[in-house]
Amino acid sequence: MIDRRVLSKAYFTKEKIAQHHIESFNEFIDRGLQKVIDEHRIIETDIPETYVELGKIYVKKPTVVEADGLEAPIYPRDARLRNLTYKSFLYLEMAIFQDGTEVDRRVEKIGELPIMVKSKMCNLYGLSDEELVEKGEDPTDPGGYFIVNGSERVLMTLEDLAPNKIFVEYEERYGDKIEVAKVFSQRRGYRALVVVERNKNSILEVSFPSVNRINYVTLVRALGLEYDQDIVESVSDDPEIVKFMLENLEEAEVETTEEAIDEIGKKVAAGQAREYRRKRALYVLDKYLLPHLGDGEEDRIAKAHFLGRMAEACFELALGRRGEDDKDHYANKRLKLAGDLMEDLFRVAFSRLARDIKYQLERASTRHRELSISTAIRSDVLTERIIHPLATGNWVGGRTGVSQLLDATDYVSVLSHLRRVISPLSRSQPHFEARDLHATQWGRICPSETPEGPNCGLVKNLAQTVELSIGLEEKEVENIRRELLNLGMVPIRGDGIGWRI
Template sequence: MRELVNAFFDERSAAQHHISSYNDFVDNWIQSVVDNISVGDDEVPDGIIQTDVEGYKIKMGSIRVGRPQRKEADGSTDYLTPMEARLRDMTYDAPIFMEFIPVLEGIEHEPEEVNIGNLPIMVGSSRCNIEKDNLEELQNASYTHEEYYQELQRLQEDPLDPGGYFIANGSERVLVSLEDLAPNKVMVEFKKRYGRQVEVAKVFSQRNGYRALISVEKKRDGSLMVDVPNASNQIPLIVFMRALGLQTDEELVKAIVTHPDMMPTVLANIEDAREEHDVADRDEAIEFLGRKLAGGQAREYRRQRAESLMDRTLLPHLGHDPAERLKKAVYLGRMARSVLELAQGRNEEDDKDHYANKRIKLAGNLMEDLFRVSFTQLAKDIKYQIERAHSRNRELKVSTAVRSDVLSQRLLHALSTGNWVGGRSGVSQLLDRTAALAAYSHVRRVVSPLARSQPHFEARDLHPTQWGRLCPNETPEGPNCGLVKNMALTTEVSEGAEGEDIRHSLYDLGVEPLEVSEVTGGDDE
C-alpha cells in the first residue's frame, strides 16, 4: 500500500485538485466569463459594453494573465517569488491584460490592450514563477528533478510544499472546497405541505453563474404545478408546456406519459387548463403567463415579461434562445413524468446524500464566481467613466476609463476576509501551518453549506458512496461534525469535460439523439 501511495504522489501534489481547477480557470473559464458578460439593457449581446453615448459601444476581446511581479519604489519591476511575498507582506498576484475594441457608428477601431487589475496567483499553478517550466524559462536553463529541488531550496522554497493556496498581504490563504447538490440534474422527493405528503421534482438549473430552482409538484387533487423564480404563484404545467410550443393534446401526452396509468392524471390536467384557465393554444398560454407576471399592465409588456420568463429564467442551462423553448417543454415533461413515477410507486425518491448527486466546487470554480461579479462591476464602472468623459467633452479612450483598482480590490478583499459572493463566509481561510500534515489536511478539506445549528442527521452520517472518496475518521467534534470532511488519501477530482465531447461519445456507444419530431411531428432535431 505504501508503494502505491508513493507512486500516486510522485506524479501529483496533495493539492492537485485545486491546482488543476485553478489552471482551468486561468486558461479557459476567465475568457468564458468575459465572453458572456454584457452591460446595458437586456437586448445587448454578450461581450459588449453599451454606453449611453450615441453610436458608441465597447467590444470586449481576449484576456490574458501575466506572471507575478513586484514593483519597487524606484519604478523598477522584477518577477516575484512566493517566499519574497511572504517575507515582505506582499500579495502574490499578476497583472491581467484585456483587449477592448471601441465601436463608433458600427465601425470597429484599433484595439487597445489595457491592464484591468491584478489576479491572485495560486502557488504551484501554471502561472506561478516557481513552477518547473516557468522557472526554467526565467532562469534560461533546463533542470532535472534533483536540480529543480535544489533551485527551489536556493530560492528558500520547500520542494515538498503542496501548493494550492494563495498569498494575500503576506498571509497564506486556502480556498476550502465546497460540497453542493449537482446542478442541472432532476431529483424527486416527498415534501410535507399542510400536513400532507406531496411529490416534487426539482432541478437547480445553472448557466454562467446564474442559478434558478425549478420544481414540478403534484397537488392533492392531481394537478401538476410549476414553481419558477420571478413568478409569485405556481403556474399549471400544461399552460407552461403550451406556451413553450407543444400545441396539441397528443404532443403533451407524448412528452409526459410512458405508462397507461399516467394517462388519467395528464388528461385531467389538460382538461383543467382548457376549462378553468381558458388555455387551449400557445397564444392563450402566453397571455395567461403575462397576466400572472404583470397583471394590469399593457398587453405588449405582459407578453414581453412572459417571453423573458421562458427564455431567461426557465431552465437557463438549456439556453436563452427562443429556438430552445421546445427543448424546455420536453424537459418539463420529463420532470412531470418523474413526479408521476414517484406518486405511482414506480420509482423511489432520490438520495440527496448519495455522492453521485453531489459536486465539489474547487478553487477554480470559486474564483470564477468571484471574478464574474468583480468583472461585471468593472465593466459597469467603465461604462460610467466613458459617459462621464463624454459629458465633459473629453476624448473617449478606454485606457483612461479603466480603473484597475475596482477589480483588484474586490478580488483581494474577498480573499483576505473569506467573505465570498453569494453571502458565503469562511470560504478563504488562513492556511494551518501547525505541522506538515495539518497543511496537507487543510488543502484537502471539504465543507458542506448546511447550517451548523440544525441537526441534519442524515447529512452528517457516513454514506456508503463516500467510501474511498472521503476520510471516515477525520471530522471535527461539535457542531461541525460530519459537515466538515476531508478527502481520502488518493482521491482524485475529475476536471469535467465539454458537453459536446460527451454527447459524441454517447452517440458512439449507441445512444440515439432525441428527435423533437417524435414529440411534435415536425422535422426538427
C-alpha cells in the same frame, strides 16, 4: 497480495496532495478567464452607435512594482516577508467602435489577479528542489494556496448538490403528502431552483424564480407545446401516466399559446398593459426558467420537454415505480474547487468593471472628450473585488468561510487543510442524515477525519487515494451527440440539447 504502500506512495506525494486545486486553477487560467470575457463579448453604452468589443485576455507572471517604479519578479517568500499579495497583472484586448468604425484598439491592464503557489503561472513552477531552496522555499511544500497581504490563504473545496439534475422526493403540505421533482438549473454562475409538484388533486404545478405555483399545462403551452397530444407525449406514453395527464388537461386554464403567455404575464406584471405583460412573460420564461438549456426563443421547446421529464418523475414516484432520490449519495454531489470559485468571483468582478467602463465612456462623451480605452479603465475596480473576498472569506452569493487562513501548525495540518471539503448546510440544524457516513463515500471521503461538535460530518476531508474527475470538453460532448444520432435519437432542436426517440 497487493502492496498497498506502492499505491499509497503513488497518490500521496507532494505533487499529488494539492493537485486538485492546482489543476483547477490552471484550468481557470487557460479557459475560465476567457470564458467569462466571451460571455460579455461587447459592452453596450447609451452613446448612440457606440460600443466596446472585448478580445483576448492575458495573464503575466507575478511581479511587484517597487518604489522607484521598476517592475520585478516576486516569489512567494518575498510576499510573505513583505506582507504583499502574490499576484500578477491581467491584460485585455479591447476596441471602441463608433458608427461601425473602430476608433481605438489596444491591450490594456484591467486589474490584478492573485496567483496560486505552484500553479503554472507561479514563478516557482518547474523549478528543481535545489532551485526552490535557493529561492527560500521548502521543496516539500505542496502549494495549492494563495498569499494575500502576507498571509497564506486556502480556498475550501465546496460540496453541493449536482446542478441540472432532477431529484424527486415527498413533501408535507397542509397534512398531505405530495410528490415533488426539483432541479437546480445552473448557467454562468446563475442558479435557479425549478420545482414541479403534484398536489393532492393530482394537478401539476410549477414554481421557478419570479413565478410561484403556475399550472403545468399553462406553462408548457406558453413554451410552444399547444396541442394536447404534444403535451401528453412530452411526458410519457405509459397508459397510467397518460390518465394522470388527461386529468391535468381537463383542468387546464388556457387553450392556446397566446392565452398561456397572457396568463403568465398577469402573474409577473399584474396591472400592466397587455403588450408589456406579454413581453415580460416571455423574458421571464427565457431567462429564469431552466437557464441551463439556454435563454433564447429556440430553447423553449427543449424546456417544455425537460419539464415533461420532471412531471414523469413525479408520476413515477406516485405510482411506486421509483423511490425518493438520496441527496446524500455521492453521485448526486459535485465539488467546487479553487478554479470554479475563482471563476465565480471573476465573473462578478468583471461585470462590475464592465459597468464602470460604460459609465466612464458616457461621462467622457457628455463632456465632449475623445473616447479612449486607457482613460475608461480603472483597474482597482476589478482588483478590489477579487482580493477582498480572498482576504476575508466572504464569497459571492453570500457564502462565508470560503477562504481560510492556512493552518500551518505543522506539515500534516497543512496537508489536511488543503484537502478539506465543507458542506453548505447550516451548522445549527441537526441534519443527521447529511452528517452520517454514507456508503458511497468509500474511497472518496476519509471516514474518520472530521471535527467534533457542530461541524461533525459537515466538514470532511478527501480520502488518501481519491481521484477527482472534471466536466466534459465540448469535443467530447460532440462525440456523445454523434453516438446518440447513430442510435436513432432525434434532437428536439438544432444544436442537440434535448433528445427524444
